[in-house]
Amino acid sequence: MxxxxxxxxxxxxxxxxxxxxxxxxxxxxxxxxxxxxxxxxxxxxxxxxxxxxxxxxxxxxxxxxxxxxxxxxxxxxxxxxxxxxxxxxxxxxxxxxxxxxxxxxxxxxxxxxxxxxxxxxxxxxxxxxxxxxxxxxxxxxxxxxxxxxxxxxxxxxxxxxxxxxxxxxxxxxxxxxxxxxxxxxxxxxxxxxxxxxxxxxxHPDKPVALNISRAFPYGLGMGRVMRKNRCDLATVARFLLRPIGGALVNAAKLDFPIARYYVMTFFGRLAGYRAPSPAAAAT
CATH class of the missing domain: 3.90.550.10 (Spore Coat Polysaccharide Biosynthesis Protein SpsA; Chain A)
Structure with missing residues (x-):
């Protein structure tokens, strides 16, 4: 096979x-x-x-x-x-x-x-x-x-x-x-x-509202993976700064739902990176 x-x-x-x-x-x-x-x-x-x-x-x-x-x-x-x-x-x-x-x-x-x-x-x-x-x-x-x-x-x-x-x-x-x-x-x-x-x-795109609701837990996952795999600090900083930039750009455009998506992504990534390792994490 x-x-x-x-x-x-x-x-x-x-x-x-x-x-x-x-x-x-x-x-x-x-x-x-x-x-x-x-x-x-x-x-x-x-x-x-x-x-x-x-x-x-x-x-x-x-x-x-x-x-x-x-x-x-x-x-x-x-x-x-x-x-x-x-x-x-x-x-x-x-x-x-x-x-x-x-x-x-x-x-x-x-x-x-x-x-x-x-x-x-x-x-x-x-x-x-x-x-x-x-x-x-x-x-x-x-x-x-x-x-x-x-x-x-x-x-x-x-x-x-x-x-x-x-x-x-x-x-x-x-x-x-x-x-x-x-x-x-x-x-x-x-x-x-x-x-x-x-x-x-x-693959279909998800509705904007659903993406916004997932922004924080998806951010948590990325932050957790960067910490778990000991990514270099430059990479971590880059992916923390990107959503801040996205939030500012979209707020300037008065697109507040997308700006909120980026804000929640930032907080999710930060929280995921700072989270303690789950006890049952895979090797």
Missing amino acids: RFSLVVPTLGRTDEVRALLRSLTMQAVRSFEIIVVDQNDDNRLDPVIAEFTDRLSILHLRSPVRLCNHARNLGARHATGDIITFPDDDCEYTQDVLTQVDQFFRNDPATGFLTGSVILPGGTSGRSGRWLKHDSAIDSQTVWTCLIEFNLFIRRPLFEIVGGFDETLGPGTRFGSGEGQDLALRLLSHGASGRYIHRLRII
Whole structure:
């Protein structure tokens, strides 16, 4: 098996159907899908049944509603050479797995690969400050060109570093940063990573109001990851100053909701960096 796609899901049906439909159009056929179902009902049964004749799907259930617990649970059942973790509301463009397969075959020294995001209509989204050019992943670029649903890792490396830190990410106090944390741990174990700008996965932008409500917990996650991975003080200062600048610029434009988003991001990052290490933090 070439690829294992681990899909944590909660509360969605139509979006899961759209993801699975997009996977039926991949030219590369050597992949398995591991759906980790955190719902307390059977809403996904008919959705998965629609595709069982076209896709290899393992349907797992988890009573624990934590995204990274679900990712790690699915990963323990994976058999593919390369493991990846699509969100349950994203879709693959037709050449995603072909691009990734060719890249890893041509560059056996690379341990993990990531790319960018486009909206369902094909335009660039607001998610992340994406680099406009290909780049190596290091402690600086990891913050501007990596997101979990577009992250492909050689499975032995994922297992060596212990998978995702389950004290980070959706459902926890530290609401984001688990992808950067994983990449930084991979780098610390000697793996190399690449960002390929043209490697795009479709994902919708969240409504502005939802982004504002997430600003503080997402900031907490980033601050926590910078502290946990002992990022240099210049990097920490840069990512604390950026939201202050964003708040001032948007306040000057009288765009107070976005200014509030940046303010909450700043306080979240600061609080996350200052927070004590969770007792159950992953290595």
